[in-house]
Amino acid sequence: MDRYDVVVIGAGFAGLTAARDLREAGKDVLVLEARDRIGGSTWYQPDVFDGVGLEMGGTWIVPQQTHVWAEVQRYGIAVEDSELPARMTWSDRGQVLDTLLPVPPQEYEQLEHAVRALITDASRFDPTRPLSEQDVADLDVPIRQWAENAGLTGNAKELMMSWFCGCANASEDTGSALDILRWCSSMDSSLWGMVQASVLGFTFVDGTASLARAIRDDGGAELRLSSPVRKVESDDEGVTVTCDGGVVRADRVVMTTPVGVWQDIEFSPALPADKLAISRENHAGQGQKIWALARNVPEDISGFGWGTSFDYVGAMKTTDRGVVLVCFAPEHDRVDADDLADVQRAVREFAPEAEVLDAHSHAWVHDEYSKGTWATFRAGQFAKYELCVGRAEGRVHFSGSHTARRWRAFIDGAIESGKRTAAEILAAEQ
Template identity: 35%
Template sequence: MTDETYDALVIGAGFAGLTAARDLATSGKRVLVVEARDRIGGRTWYRRFADTELSIEMGGNWIDPAGNAALMAEVDRYGVELSTSPQAENHVSLLDGVLSHAACPISRDDELDLRRFVEETRTQVERIDPTLPLDTQDVADLDVPLDAYIDGFGLSVTLTELMGAWIRQETGCHLSQISALHLMSWIPLLDNDVLAIGHTPTHRFASGTIDLLQRMLDDSGAEIRLSAPVASVTQTGEHVEVRTKEGEVLRGRAAVVAVPLNCLGDIEFEPALSPEKTAAAAIGQSGAAKKLWALVTGLPPKILGIGEHDAPIDVFFTDYPVEETGLGGDLVVGFSTQERPLDILDRVEVEAAFRLYVPEAGVLKVDGYDWLADPYSKGTWCAAPAGLLSTYASALERTEGRLVFAGSDVAHAFRGWIEGAVATGGVAATRLSAILDEG
C-alpha cells in the first residue's frame, strides 16, 4: 500500500469524475483520480476519423447551451470554443416502405395524431419534477416500456416509424428497452417541448470534448492514475481503500464512485453496497447505440435521413460537409441499435445501408466504436428500462458511508447526457466535503 492518504479518491475520469476531482482539488483537498482506461473522458472520446487528420467524437458529442446549465458554466469558465453541426438542407426518409424527400413525410391525419400525442404527453409530463428522484413522485404508471406507451395512441405505421427512428436515435435502444418515464423526464428540461426529443442539439465542442476535460484536469492539479482499473473498494472506519486489478492499494478519507452503472457490479465493495443499489446495478441501463461515421460521396448536400425500424440506420446527417473535410466526401454520422445486424466498421455494409436512401451514395471510409463491448462502459448513454427509476432512482445516487456516487447514469436531471455527469460531479464534491468536515 502507498503511504499516502488522500482526502479523496475519485474512481472514473469521465465528465462526472473530473468535475468532482476539480471541485475538490481546487478547494484544497488532496485528490487522486483512478481511471481504468489509458485516457480520460470515459464515454466521450475525440479521436481521428479512420486514418485521416480529421478528429470526431466517437461518444458524447452534442450539447444544449440553453438547457445544459452545469456544462455551460464549465464551457464559460474555461473559455472553451463551441461550433455547430450544419442545418439540414435536404431530406430523405424511408418509412413504411416509402422513400420520400419531404422535410415532413407524414399526412395531414398523421399531423393531427402527432398533435394529440404531444398534448397528451405534455399533460403527463406536468406531473414530473425532473430535479427530484423519480421514485419519490407519483409517476410509477409512466414507468412502462416506451413502445407500449406509444402503441396506446393507435398511430399510423408511418408516424410510428418516424417517431421510432427519432426516439431510437435519442435513446440508443429498442423502444421496449427504455421506460417512457425516462424520456419524459427530459421534457421539462427542454422547455416542455415534447418534439425537442427528436431534435439532436446542434452545438458541439470545436476542438472536441477533450478540450474541456483536459482543462478541468489541468486546473484541478489532482493526481491521476491511468490504466488502473479498480477491483475492490473497502471502507474501514475512517478510510476508504481502493485496490486496483494490479493489486495496488490506494487510500483516501472518502471516495467518489463515478463509473458507469453497467460497470458498478464489477467492483467488489466491502461492506457490500445497499441491496437497492446492488439490485439497480444488476438491472443496469439499456443504452446500446451504434454510432457510425462514414465518408460518403454522392449525397445531396447537408442531408438528413430517417429510416423505419428494419432499415439498418435510423437517422443520419451530414456533420462535416465535403468542403470542410477536404477528404473528397461528406463526413456523415448515423445511428443504429444493436438488434440490427449492421457492422458499422464494414465499408460495404455501410454503403449498402446508405444506398437504401440514396442509390448513388458511395462510402469511402467508415469508423465507429463498440461501447457495448468495452468493459469500462458496457453500453452507450443511459437508457433506463421500465421499472428502474420508479423503484431505485434515489438509491442509485445515495451516499453509502464514505462513498458518494456520481455519473450521468445516476443523475436526476439530464440522465444520459454530459450535463447529467457534470451536475452530479459537482454535487458529489459537495457531499464528499461534508463527509470530510464531519471527520
C-alpha cells in the same frame, strides 16, 4: 501505502469535476482511471477520415444544459452551433419518402395527435426533481407501449418511436419512455426544444477533450491512468482501494464508473441488493454510433427512419472525399461497423445511391469499462433504482451522469453529479 483525502474512481466528466471541486476545497485527491486516457464516455479522436476529428461518444450540448454550459464559459472553450438542415429525409422501412412531413396528408391529424401526446406527457413532471417521486409511473413503460397507450397510429407512431429510440440509443421494447419524455420536459416541454436537444446542439470545436483537459488541469489532482480498480474495502477509519499497480488508502471514495461495471469490482462490505441488481440488469443504452464517409449522399442529409437498421443518419461535414455521416442504431448488432458493405447497406436505406468509403466506431457495449453507451433507464427502472444509484454507501460516494437529475445520461449530468458529490463529501466532513 499512499494516503489521500479522497480517491476518485474514473476520469470521465463526473470524476474530473468532483476531483477539481475537492481540490479547490483543499483536499488531497487521487484520480484512478482504468483507460489510458481521460474523458470516459466522451472520446475525441482528432484525425480520422483524412484529418477529420470525430467524437466516438458524447458530442452535443445545448445552452439549457447549464452545468456544462457554465464550464464551457468558465474555460473559454470554443463551441459551434449545428446548422439547421434545409429539409428532412424520412425512411419508411428503407423507402425514402419525398414528402414535406413523414405522413401522408390524410394522416396529418395523427401527427398532430402524436406531438400533442409528447408535449402533454412531458408537461406532467418537473425534470429537476426525482421522477420516481412524481405521479408518472404510467410513463415508465417501454417506448412502444407508451406509443400504444397514447393511441398513436400509422407513420406518426413509427416516427415517434424511432425518434425516442434514437434519443434512448435503446430499442422500443427496452428503453423507458419516461426517460425520453424527460428530454422534452427539460427543454420546457417544447417540440422544437427536443429537436434541438436531440439533433441540433452545439459541438466542441477542438473536441470534448478540450473541456476535459481544462477541468483536469485546473484541479491539478494526481491522476493515474491505466489503473483499473479491482477492490474497494471500507472500514470505520477509511477506504482501501486496490487497482492494477497498487493499493491506496483514502478517507472517502467517489465512484463514477457506469452502473454495469460495479458488479466487476469487489466491494467490502458488499454492494446492497438494489445496486447489485441494476448493475446486473444494466441500463438500456445498448446501441451504436457509427461514423461513415460516403459519396453520392446529399450534403445536408438529416434522416429519421423506421423499420431501418439506423434510426438516424445525419451529415456533419463535407470533405474532399465525401460527406461525413453520423449514424445511430438502437441495438448493438444492427450494423457491422467493421464491414463497409454492411454500413453502406444501412446508409442506403436513407440515401439509395450512397457509396460508403470508410467507417469508424467504438463498440461501447463491448467495452468492459462502459458496458453500454449512455445510461437511458430500462422501462421500470425509475421506480426501482433512480434514488439508489446516487446513494452513498458509508464512505463510498456514488457519482456519474446516471445519478443526475435534469440531464441524466448527458455530459451535463456528469458534471452536475461531480459537483453534487464533491459538495456531499465536504458536507459530510463538517
